[in-house]
Amino acid sequence: MIDLAMEWLNLVLRWMHLIFGIAWIGSSFFFVWLDNSLRKGINQQQGVLGQAWLIHGGGFYFTEKYSVAPPQLPAELHWFKYEAYFTWLSGFFLMGALYYVSADLYLIDAKVLPLGRWEAIGFSLVSLVLGWIAYDLLCRSPLGNNDAALAIVGFVLLVAAAWGYTQIFSARAAYLHVGALIGTIMAANVAMNIIPNQRKAVAEMLAGQVPDPSYGKQAKQRSLHNNYLTLPVLFAMISNHYPVTYGHPYGWAILAVVMIIGGLVRHFFNLKNQGRGTRYEFLGIAFALTVGLVFFTHWDPRRATLAEGVTIEDVQRVVAARCTVCHAAKPTFDGITEAPKGVMLESPAQIRRFASLINQQAVRTETMPPGNATEMTDEERQILAAWIAAGAPIK
Structure with a gap:
């Protein structure tokens, strides 16, 4: 009876995680697209950064974005946060129901590192917390003022984390933990930076003050990070169905290439929506890396002399x-x-x-x-x- 209940719990949590994830990713993609699609209008009001006209579902929409904030706070303001929170919570409980409850089966591989159940769970939880702290400190450091340098260093640290996880957990769990780490960073960006900065701006407006522009700048940076991390975390979510990737002796390197491909595809669309040309070279590089990845996963250095006379x-x-x-x-x-x-x-x-x-x-x-x-x-x-x-x- 307990096994049946756990199976249903797994199904419900997975379904919830998928639903909330679609809602979060959809809003993230839409707002980054909207930011990139803003253009200067002919009769644009002072303080407005840009405008965009949209058509969808048989109707026309007109949107404006302010450089800092509107002159007056509207009576009704829509916030986008619960999609992120519920995606992370459902994902965390799903990981617990599958990888923590069945740690001996899915989380631990004695050939990699002979851990006890609670040791493995402890490593898992601590790594997620430390990963967020390291990322947050990196963004708050002087390096945070250089987006390109920050992206490179952040990518190197993620690859290092991917390699580290393969030295602790089973190959399948290692991939899952890279996804969990990225998801934790993304959700914490919303809970610890984006929403608090927006609340500060609203509070200053209610006090009759002009909001500090740095609030919006910091929130925009974290939001853009989430946008570029979306495709890699989606791959990590579905990777358990494809052992040819995580089961490869250089699975961490395969995951690194996948993250580059996801970032390039996202970058292509972001630049295209900004009107900076089609930028097909990014899709070309992503395609070339994908082809190389396919060939690489078919090469496996673990070769053994085959047994003879097997029946x-x-x-x-x-x-x-x-x-x-x-x-x-x-x-x-x-x-x-x-x-x-x-x-x-x-x-x-x-x-x-x-x-x-x-x-x-x-x-x-x-x-x-x-x-x-x-x-x-x-x-x-x-x-x-x-x-x-x-x-x-x-x-």
């Missing part, structure tokens, strides 16, 4: 000992109520049917079993590799 009976012994505790009609592994993704490996025909999946997950990337929970040996992986290389015969 289906040898393969069945390995699968029965290491895989069918989960991949069976009635799994026996604690916390698993049904075969993951419907993959069952109890007969020669079933094993052959999923041979390519076994090759990808248990041989090439070694991401199965998760965290090597059933302690599959290198020799056993060689047996699977040799059988698959021979055409996966079952007679």
Whole structure:
């Protein structure tokens, strides 16, 4: 009963995380687009930075942005914050329900670092807090006045964090934690900088004062950071479905390239919306990096001498000992109520049917079993590799 309840909790949290994430990303993309699309108007009022006309859903819209603030505070002011808060909260609880509750299966890999459950959870929580503190201090330092230099240093630190996570957690959890770190930075930007600065501006207007322009400048910088971080964090969210990336021995480098690609794609649209030319060179670079990434992920330096004379009976012994505790009609592994993704490996025909999946997950990337929970040996992986290389015969 508890296992069933946890499965439903996982589903509900994942669905909520997706819903809130779409709302947050949508508003982020829209407002950055709006900022980039503002143009000087013919009869523009004093203090207005720019104007934009829009058409959508059968109607016309007219928007203006003030350089600092309007002369008078409007009666109704719409705030955009809860999308960010609920996205982070649902994501954090989802990570807890999956990676903390089942830490031995998804979070810890004894071959990487033999941690206890609470040690691993502690590393996870502390890293998110320290990551935000490091980023915030970086933005508040003199480096924060140079956007290009700040972006480069921030990227290097993110790559260092990605590498560090691969030295602590399972490969799958490492990718997830990079996404969690980026998501924490983005949500904290809203909660700790953007909204507080906007509240200060509103408070000064209510007091009859002209708001300090630095409030808007700081908030705009953090908002733009969130915009560029969106595509990398989306990739980290879905990466658990693609072990060819996180399961690669240089998975952290693959993630670094993905972050560059995401940043270039976002930069292309931002510049295009500013009217600074089509800037297709950025899309070209992103495409070239993507092609290179595809070829790189197919190269794996872990090569072993294949076992000889392997039969289906040898393969069945390995699968029965290491895989069918989960991949069976009635799994026996604690916390698993049904075969993951419907993959069952109890007969020669079933094993052959999923041979390519076994090759990808248990041989090439070694991401199965998760965290090597059933302690599959290198020799056993060689047996699977040799059988698959021979055409996966079952007679």
